Amino acid sequence: MYVYNDTPTSRSASANLQKLCDEHLKGQCDIEIIDIMKKPEVAYDEQIVAIPTLVKQSPLPVRRLIGDLSNKERLLVSLDIGR
Amino acid sequence: MQQVEPQEEVLGKSLTGIQGFDQITDGGLPQGRITLIVGGPGTGKTLFAMQFLVNGVRMYNEPGVFVAFEETKKKLAQNTASLGFKINELVQQKKLHVDYIYIERKEIEETGEYDLEGLFVRLGHAIDSIGAKRVVLDTLEAIFAGFSNEAILRAELRRLFRWLEEKGVTAIVTAERGPEMLTRYGLEEYVSDCVIVLDHRITEQVSTRRLRVVKYRGSTHGTNEYPYLIDENGMSILPITSIGLDYHSTTDRISSGIPRLDAMLGGKGFYRATSILVSGTAGTGKSSLALSFANETCKNGQKCLYMTFEESPNQVIRNMRSIGIDLLPWVDKGLLKMTAVRSTYYGLETHLVTIHKMVESLNPAVVIMDPITNLITVGAAADVKSMLTRLIDYLKGKSITAMFTNLTHIGSGLEATESEISSLMDTWVLLRDIEIGGERNRGLYILKSRGMSHSNQIREFLLSEKGINLLDIYVGPGGVLTGSARAAREAEDRANDVLRQDEIAALQRELERKRKVVQSQVESLQAGLEADEQEIKKKINESKLRQKVTTEESEQMAKLRKADANSAKKQTK
Numbered sequence: 001m002y003v004y005n006d007t008p009t010s011r012s013a014s015a016n017l018q019k020l021c022d023e024h025l026k027g028q029c030d031i032e033i034i035d036i037m038k039k040p041e042v043a044y045d046e047q048i049v050a051i052p053t054l055v056k057q058s059p060l061p062v063r064r065l066i067g068d069l070s071n072k073e074r075l076l077v078s079l080d081i082g083r
Numbered sequence: 084m085q086q087v088e089p090q091e092e093v094l095g096k097s098l099t100g101i102q103g104f105d106q107i108t109d110g111g112l113p114q115g116r117i118t119l120i121v122g123g124p125g126t127g128k129t130l131f132a133m134q135f136l137v138n139g140v141r142m143y144n145e146p147g148v149f150v151a152f153e154e155t156k157k158k159l160a161q162n163t164a165s166l167g168f169k170i171n172e173l174v175q176q177k178k179l180h181v182d183y184i185y186i187e188r189k190e191i192e193e194t195g196e197y198d199l200e201g202l203f204v205r206l207g208h209a210i211d212s213i214g215a216k217r218v219v220l221d222t223l224e225a226i227f228a229g230f231s232n233e234a235i236l237r238a239e240l241r242r243l244f245r246w247l248e249e250k251g252v253t254a255i256v257t258a259e260r261g262p263e264m265l266t267r268y269g270l271e272e273y274v275s276d277c278v279i280v281l282d283h284r285i286t287e288q289v290s291t292r293r294l295r296v297v298k299y300r301g302s303t304h305g306t307n308e309y310p311y312l313i314d315e316n317g318m319s320i321l322p323i324t325s326i327g328l329d330y331h332s333t334t335d336r337i338s339s340g341i342p343r344l345d346a347m348l349g350g351k352g353f354y355r356a357t358s359i360l361v362s363g364t365a366g367t368g369k370s371s372l373a374l375s376f377a378n379e380t381c382k383n384g385q386k387c388l389y390m391t392f393e394e395s396p397n398q399v400i401r402n403m404r405s406i407g408i409d410l411l412p413w414v415d416k417g418l419l420k421m422t423a424v425r426s427t428y429y430g431l432e433t434h435l436v437t438i439h440k441m442v443e444s445l446n447p448a449v450v451i452m453d454p455i456t457n458l459i460t461v462g463a464a465a466d467v468k469s470m471l472t473r474l475i476d477y478l479k480g481k482s483i484t485a486m487f488t489n490l491t492h493i494g495s496g497l498e499a500t501e502s503e504i505s506s507l508m509d510t511w512v513l514l515r516d517i518e519i520g521g522e523r524n525r526g527l528y529i530l531k532s533r534g535m536s537h538s539n540q541i542r543e544f545l546l547s548e549k550g551i552n553l554l555d556i557y558v559g560p561g562g563v564l565t566g567s568a569r570a571a572r573e574a575e576d577r578a579n580d581v582l583r584q585d586e587i588a589a590l591q592r593e594l595e596r597k598r599k600v601v602q603s604q605v606e607s608l609q610a611g612l613e614a615d616e617q618e619i620k621k622k623i624n625e626s627k628l629r630q631k632v633t634t635e636e637s638e639q640m641a642k643l644r645k646a647d648a649n650s651a652k653k654q655t656k
Contacts (some may be wrong), residue, residue, distance in 0.1 A: 004200040013195075036201060040208040043201050047185050050230065051200035066230075067195030078192040 004051045005037045009068045013052035016069035024076070094301040097145075097217070097253040100138030101131065102440070103320030107309055108296060112277060117244050117254045119274040121266050122281030126292065127313050128257040129154070131281070132219040133163050134317045135255055137170075139217045140178040147217035148180045148209045148252075152225035156183055180209045186229025193232060199239040202226075203246060210250060218247065218254040227268045240273050265297070276300050282308070291430035294320055310432025321436045321473070332356070337449075337484060340379030341372070343542065343553035344512075344527070349535035353510060356482040357533070358475045360505065362489040363514030367525050368546055369488040370394075372512070373451050374403050374410065375551050376486060381413035385448035388441060389419060392426035392457060407550045420445055426457035431470045434458060438474065442481065449484045456490040468503050475507050509533045514544060517556075517566075524566035527553060543569070 001017055003010035014033055021029040036043045036051070046055065050066040056079055069075050096110030105111045112118045112135070122128045136147035151159055159181065160170055173179035182205060210218065223240075230236055247254045256274065261267035271278055278298040284291055293308040311320040336351040345352040353359055361369045373389075380387040391399060399421065400410050413419035422441065426434070442450065452458075458467070478485045487508075505511055511530040516523050525544040529537045542553040543566070557569040 002201070004204065007200075009196050009198065016195075036204050040204050043204045043208070044182070048201035048204075049184060049186055049199055049226075050191075050197045052197060053201065054194075062190075063192065064190045065192045065194045067193050067197040070195035071193075074192060074194045078194065 001031065001033045002042070002046065002048050002051065002053045002055070003033060003035055005035060007051075010035075010052050012070065013054070013068040016072075016075075017054065020069065020072075020075065020079075096302075098138075098143060099131075099135045100142045101134050101318050101320065102443075103309065103311070104294075104318075107294075107320065108299060109302065112253055112255070113299070113301070114253050115248060115251050116276040117247060117256055117274050118277040118279065119266070119271055120255055120257045120279050120281065121260055121271070122257075123260045123283060126281035126283045127311075127318055128281060129159075129221050130163070130313060130318055132221055132255045132257055133170075136179060136217050136219055137173065140173055145216040146178045146180075146213040147219070148182065148206070148213070148215045149219045149221070150182045150184060150206065150209070151221055152184050152186065153222060154183075156181070177213050180213050180215065182206075182209055184225075186225055188229050188231075191229065193230070197232075197235065199226065199230075199236075199243070202239075203243070207250075210252060216252055218250075218252045220254065220256045222257045222259065224258050224266070224268050224270065237273075240270070244273050281311075286430065291432050293432065310430075310436055312433045312436040319436055319440055321432070321439050333482070337383075338379050339372075340375035340377075340382075341551050341553060344372075347529055347538035347540075347542065347553075348510070348532055349537055351535075353484065354534060355484055356479050357484060357509035358479070358507060359484070359486040359510040359512065360489060360508040361486065361512045361514065362491050363525075364491055364516055367514035367516065368544055368551070369490070369514060370399070370453050371403070371406060371546055371551060372514070372527075372544075373453050373486055373488050374399065375408060377419060377449065377451055378403075378408050378410060378413070380449045381410075381416075381418040385418070386445060387413075387419050387449040387451065388445055388447040389421045389451045389453070390438070391421065391423045391453050393454065395423050396421035405548065406546050407548050420447070426455075431458055431467065435470055435474055439477065442478070442483065446481075447483060449486070450478055451486045452488070454488040454490050468507070471504055471507055505531075517541075517543075519566070520568045522566045522568065526556065 034042055054065040056063040063078055065078055095114035097114040098105050098111040120128045136149055139145040139147050163170055226236055258266040258270045265271045280295045280297050282293045292311050294311050295308045309320050311318055333355050335355040337355050338345050338352040361372055363369050377387045377389050403410050510532040513530050514525055514527050517526045526541040527544040528541040541556055543556050545552045557572050
């Protein structure tokens with residue numbers, strides 16, 4: 001997950017992500033939170049425009065989700081996570 | 084967040100270095116502000132923006148950042164490499180930074196609130212890394228294609244523009260034309276300082292490009308459309324030149340290359356920096372006349388730009404050789420520059436811009452366009468006049484003498500087609516066919532020539548291996564004669580002359596003879612008279628003598644008969 005600094009959106013995105021992992025993917029997820037304020041070059045490499053952006057790298061396909069992940073429905077569908 | 088700086092009274096400007104543009108805007112783009120460039124596909128938005136950046140580095144020492152939303156690295160370099168921008172070089176020198184932002188809508192799912200901070204981070208990083216003063220976002224509309232939450236996008240746009248201004252960079256944002264609003268997504272709402280529209284239209288199969296400054300806050304700007312063209316050097320825009328007719332006028336005269344023509348023009352030739360129209364029907368020798376002028380110009384060591392719209396330069400040179408004028412040495416010395424292009428290939432404006440560029444680089448004393456016929460039939464009459472006005476204004480402003488040839492058609496009133504443009508011309512030379520006695524010869528006369536007294540007579544215009552010559556035409560009881568009829572009549576005249584002279588001589592001889600005759604008669608009469616005179620005098624003397632003798636004898640007798648005489652006398656009394 002790519003965030004920027006400590007904005008409310010970034011915080012709530014991180015929180016939602018954590019919640020998602022705990023609730024649906026117990027122990028099966030590998031989360032990395034990268035703050036592009038601290039590492040701007042990452043924004044280039046990963047082509048980050050919107051913040052926050054969640055990049056699901058595996059299982060394929062690679063998916064990009066933008067937003068604070070508050071829309072849980074979309075989140076689950078996008079990540080192919082069954083209930 | 085930085086403090087927003089108070090708006091300055093005088094708007095600083097950032098020079099673009101794009102030919103013509105800085106003139107139109109009197110200094111370039113608004114410095115530290117955002118300019119929106121709108122145009123359809125292929126109008127040159129990216130090119131303009133890239134030229135702005137590259138010139139910024141090369142000419143004004145201002146590094147720049149180019150953010151491409153749509154083109155790939157390769158494509159961008161390719162498209163601009165042909166223009167000699169050598170982007171990679173500048174990137175390596177850390178004067179230019181190019182960033183490619185991909186927004187693949189299919190990949191993106193929106194799951195809640197977000198902002199575009201990633202964009203800001205990248206942009207900020209790019210600007211700071213090279214100390215950029217110029218930024219281009221091409222095309223920013225791509226974010227609308229990528230993200231669907233318009234409310235967020237618009238808010239972020241506003242934020243972005245404010246942020247750019249705070250950064251103190253001069254930015255260009257490009258956008259596509261929209262069907263209703265100026266741009267598809269209404270970007271013009273966010274850009275308040277400067278909006279430029281690029282237009283590319285096709286009229287009668289010829290493409291014309293025009294630029295218009297729709298908005299430029301705080302600056303006076305021409306609101307007209309300006310034609311521009313794109314070539315291997317990039318974009319060139321033709322500014323409208325002197326709106327006032329205030330170019331310096333001169334009394335210098337230049338020769339046309341044909342002495343007798345100079346004689347017809349008040350004895351000295353054309354005025355420098357005037358416009359001259361040479362018109363005539365096909366085959367009357369307009370090009371020859373024009374090139375003779377070119378030849379004369381080069382002979383005097385001055386440069387001439389000759390633009391032909393119908394023949395190739397080689398053909399022209401060959402043709403002129405046949406009348407004894409060799410143009411090749413001038414071409415070799417760089418005094419004569421010949422360019423050939425089909426007039427119908429480009430639109431009027433493109434031609435104008437091309438001429439502008441060539442004149443700027445060559446700086447000739449004379450420009451010849453041969454012929455302008457097709458140029459003036461391509462556009463509507465009003466357009467044509469406006470185009471020519473601009474061209475002539477521009478050339479006069481540079482003290483360049485301009486000559487145009489025009490083909491008129493047999494049958495139409497000779498002066499009909501040119502009525503629109505003739506008022507722009509200071510001098511008008513007309514070549515016409517004179518058809519008499521089964522022959523067609525060329526006649527030349529000067530229809531008008533401002534500022535000088537000119538001959539109003541028609542001269543016969545002759546082309547031969549020795550060059551161009553103007554002859555007096557024969558004006559006699561049979562009317563105007565030219566060509567072989569003239570020659571014949573002149574021969575006749577000469578013959579008559581000779582005859583008359585013979586006559587006179589004969590009469591004079593006759594007179595002489597008569598005089599002699601009379602003279603001799605007089606002499607003989609006189610001689611006779613003298614002889615008679617002598618004779619008569621002699622007789623008179625004799626008579627006188629006789630009389631004297633008689634009288635003496637009488638007196639003698641009387642003496643002898645004195646007494647008797649007296650007494651006789653007494654008796655007879």
